[in-house]
Amino acid sequence: MDIRTVADRANVSIATVSRTINRIPSVNPKMAKRVWDAIRELGYFPNTQARALGSGRSGILGLVVSDITNPFFPELIQGFEDVAVKSGYEILVSSTNYDPARMEMCIRRMLERKAEGVAVMTFGIDQPSIDQLVQRNVPLVFVDVGPDRPGISLLKVNYHRGIRQGVQHLAALGHRNIAFISGPLDQHSAQERIDAFSQSLAECGIPLTKEWLIEGDHTLEGGIRGMEQILAGSSRPSAIMCSNDMTAVGVLHKAYKAGLRIPQDLSVIGFDDIHMARAVIPPLTSVQMSRIDLASAAVNALRAHAESKSPHREYPIETQLVVRESTGFPPGTMQHLQRKVAAQPSRSARLVAR
Amino acid sequence: MDIRTVADRANVSIATVSRTINRIPSVNPKMAKRVWDAIRELGYFPNTQARALGSGRSGILGLVVSDITNPFFPELIQGFEDVAVKSGYEILVSSTNYDPARMEMCIRRMLERKAEGVAVMTFGIDQPSIDQLVQRNVPLVFVDVGPDRPGISLLKVNYHRGIRQGVQHLAALGHRNIAFISGPLDQHSAQERIDAFSQSLAECGIPLTKEWLIEGDHTLEGGIRGMEQILAGSSRPSAIMCSNDMTAVGVLHKAYKAGLRIPQDLSVIGFDDIHMARAVIPPLTSVQMSRIDLASAAVNALRAHAESKSPHREYPIETQLVVRESTGFPPGTMQHLQRKVAAQPSRSARLVAR
């Protein structure tokens, strides 16, 4: 069944059917009704492939993520899909698994399917494979950093704000010994988060301890390894900031295994504020980076390019601390002793809660 | 740039280029080399849309899931993608969010893109919208149950085995009061899990308490609500089985909030064994349902139909208990008292561990 079948049944030409479907205003409402009736009776719907071939427009927006298994990404994908579908696009998701070969495949997939724009949300970009997209003038969106060319937009995440809030929160509680478990150092966003952390530390007059700057990999296992490294160290921090929530969950797990109580013995802060952060034990204090904002900024940037209507080069994304129960006074302080009496004094230190 | 450009550069006809790309054996190796060289020099790759239109084959396998935000599904998607790509297919994922209207959209997407097969992994099927696919002879795979027609395969999950192992594990520890938080009752798989649970209970001579059969919804929040309901009940079970891991995480969270220690005061068993189950606190005893098995059975079934080579009607999927630390002796038993002395006696009760 194709457009011809519909045309025959409605007694119009296929061109009219096409124009009806595409809601071109110059079609007589009477005819349009006949066409729609025929469409309904036949259960017809257009063939996307043929449509794309004819029009030269695929109506596809690509999304490349690094690890679909990290809960942050599904939440992002869902937001991206919602916004894209509302704008009349379909989406094509691909996961690189931090593997350059797979990244290559992903890019190729996007190219073959003629995606009209691709959001690369891997937080670490493999330049050579991206070049293929740049050369073919596919609109692109990156996080944080990317080549400065027309057709490319950047989602500028304000890591500094949320991370500073986190460090200040810890400092206010009395922490002076704070570790940081980062993402892979070759990822630009990991570097940015570290910078924000050390800068915030400086602002609070807290010295940076090299030993406590640990490279993780944004996975559960990375968090566990990071925590092991901290436990094996010569001295122990009273608080740990993590570059993402999965890392924090790993830290929480390892701390539990080691018999450390959170937050009495150790405070932990995550980053991303994934949905599950509120349900882990104890509920995780985390720097929120809105998936919805990220997703809609990405789609909007891509649309702006694809439909050529004044795209911006940069889209700011805010971050913000959400205080829950994984942070408290450092062990051995007055406040800590008080804590044993009061039910949950850390509540009073809460900035944002739910 | 198109196939013609390549043909010109290699000094052959477009048909030869097409046949070279598709590795048809009847092309002279000399020519093939010329063609491949031209392809490489130009950076050419075929247009998937045109290809699909010409050949009538889209090379797309669809995957419909109910909630991409539930960690079980991303793990499934990844497996599905791996297997599909290895078999030369691309995948198209869509998430219904338990919303019939979105389900409709998903189906339509699959139809428009001419998917050669669709795996519906929603664990609860909305008959009317599925019919469109059935009518158009799209090969389908369902979980547990589906219409008995050619072109449709079923993934028969052996819920009974894993759940019985769970109940037996609890019974062996001495539990007699076991609650069950199910999935949405209108989902067939939820029903099957309940059946397996009550049957296993009967096998162990444990009475079923109606009050402790609670309807959840496979989300974190559902687990929290389920636990609230249990806490509000007239009597309290010593163990809870959950229909999936997210529910169990919710239970763990609420138990923590209520000041209950796991497993000393309450044992909890999940279902799915998501990756994070090993990292929650305490590590969750769970019934494992292999995503890899599920994914590869789904792809194989779809391929068998699409390439018409002896498809099976049913593909069995096994489940198995993985014992971790969220289960222990019920409170107030001799063993429980012993437990206070020994470091981690529950270890001895472990069937499978890691």
Place this chain on the structure above:
DNA sequence: AAAGCCGTCTCCAACGTTACAGGTTCATTG
């Protein structure tokens, strides 16, 4: 030497749609 037959190539008609260039109809106008 004619016939037959491979192996390998080219030509060209689909595939289902869009979009543009013309048509046709019909009311309005001088």
Place this chain on the structure above:
DNA sequence: CAATGAACCTGTAACGTTGGAGACGGCTTT
């Protein structure tokens, strides 16, 4: 009443690929 033009319709050439129908050498067979 013919001319005008707006409104709306139809015909058809793309779009990039596939795949079947032949064509064309060069080889073997009779």
